[in-house]
Amino acid sequence: MKGIFAVYKPKGPTSHNIVDAIRKMTGERRVGHAGTLDPLASGVLVVGVGREATRRLALEVKKEKEYLAAIKLGEFSSTDDEEGEKTNVAISLISPPDESAVQQCLIQFVGEVEQMPPTYSALKIKGTPAYKLARAGKKVELAPRRVQIKEVNLIEYKWPLLKIRVVCGPGVYIRSLARDIGQALNTGGYLADLVRTRVGDYNIEDAVHFNNLKNQ
Secondary structure: OEEEEEEEOOOOHHHHHHHHHHHHOOOOOEEEOOOOOOOOOEEEEEEOOOOOHHHHHHHOOOOOOEEEEEEEEOOOOOOOEEOEEEOOOHHHHHHOOHHHHHHHHHHOOOEEEEEHHHHHOOOOOEEEEEHHHHHHOOOOOOOEEEEEEEEEEEEEEEEOOOEEEEEEOOOOOOHHHHHHHHHHOOOEEEEEEEEEEEEOOEHHHHOEEEEHHOOO
């Protein structure tokens, strides 16, 4: 069982958990993945097994990705997702945005944009992941990054839940996008659910479910 293939990662395990499990299943030490999915996210995780496959993963990391995201408006989260401590926005003082306002807001996030990574991220500061510093109560200072977002399409909107489809280049944090959309709408917002449906040519329909992989 060597090569590159797509695994459907369910909610719960980390991407590292998936890699470790495949390493144990195959007996192959060289196993890697082409882009982390947070534990609360599900969907396509591109995995490489074997020396040649793991070398080729560097190309897969750079490929276009597609997501379905649900954003909860009306609150901010300390982690920019469902896991963090929530802060309510005084929405009673303003009216929830209508669908037209939401559509107009989404347009501004298409193109090459500057994005601030989440404080609770795996990006390293002097060798230490940012999330470890944040959990220890230490100050986290991350620099904004230029990323490319090719499409942001409105799928469904019923206050306070907003569902969007995102097509983007590498390095985009959908948690940051959710937070920034909430800020732009003056309502607050965080990522409530995320499914990665595609990485390059690897689609969710063709991915092997991790639970089925364990039973093989």
